[in-house]
Amino acid sequence: MTELTPLLALGELFPRGILPYAIGGLLVGLGASIIYLSTGIIAGASTFLESTLSYVSDVDRFNRFKYVQSRDWRLVFTAGIVSGAAIWGLVLNPGIWTTEVQWWRLLGGGFLVGVGTRLGKGCTSGHGVCGVGSLSNTSLVNVATFMAFAIGTAQLVMALGVNP
């Protein structure tokens, strides 16, 4: 009985198990590593938002040299992410799945994500994976900040009874 208790507790912490999370995480790191080792580029996913806007907007901010110069490979990187996920969704684990989270949460949350990642110089992949992997203090502070605010917001939303 005393030996079972920790296992039971682990099961409650990880109701979906650990394996898909760990495998997925290793592949995310591997994907970033493939790009880094072959090209020296540290790829984050959110710069794509601004660099792609340079195609359609003449606002100065989006037409800075580093965005215009990188916008084509950032499109290719994003196309790769969509394709890799499609391999999973169509071939390895077929069957369409759609989120139940309400549209206004996706739109409003997405808007704040768009503002916040660009103002804060990175997102979950740039700061969270590559920046933490670089042991960058800037990234560690950013990750600690967004984690704290995300947990607070999600708990508040749940407490207000918004579901999904």
Place this chain on the structure above:
Amino acid sequence: MSTAERSPLFLPAIYLGGIVFGLGLAISGMARPEVVLDFLQFQDFGLLFVMGGAAVVTGVTFFVATTFLDRAPITGDEYKRRVKSFDRNVVIGGSIFGVGWGLSGICPGAAYASFGVGNYPILWAIGGMFLGAYAQGYWRSMRSADSAEQGADHASSQD
């Protein structure tokens, strides 16, 4: 590096890396807002293994490349770490991003992957992200144009 001197392997390497990256996001469940929200609401801590596992892999890669390797074969660029300068925007931006992530359960890379698995309602979030990125870029461009005018008047300006 200019487009003209790019190796023909450059874009294929980026695409391949993106595919593995997106496959990982799909398998991990991060492409599902519900999984992210369960993590943030302390109902499933599996996401720690996604970000942790990914950061360990990139950490080892960065360490090996910057310590033992010379230059990236495709571009000839030097291997560097991701170290960005710190200022208050890192904290302000992180806070705004955190509220958005906690509200929607979706972040940029995971949103692209979510679209890839066929979750079309995620286009609301991707549209929101573009609007948000546009709003901050527009605002910052206007502000820097203002401060450039003031700078001409006062001869001193900051950032």
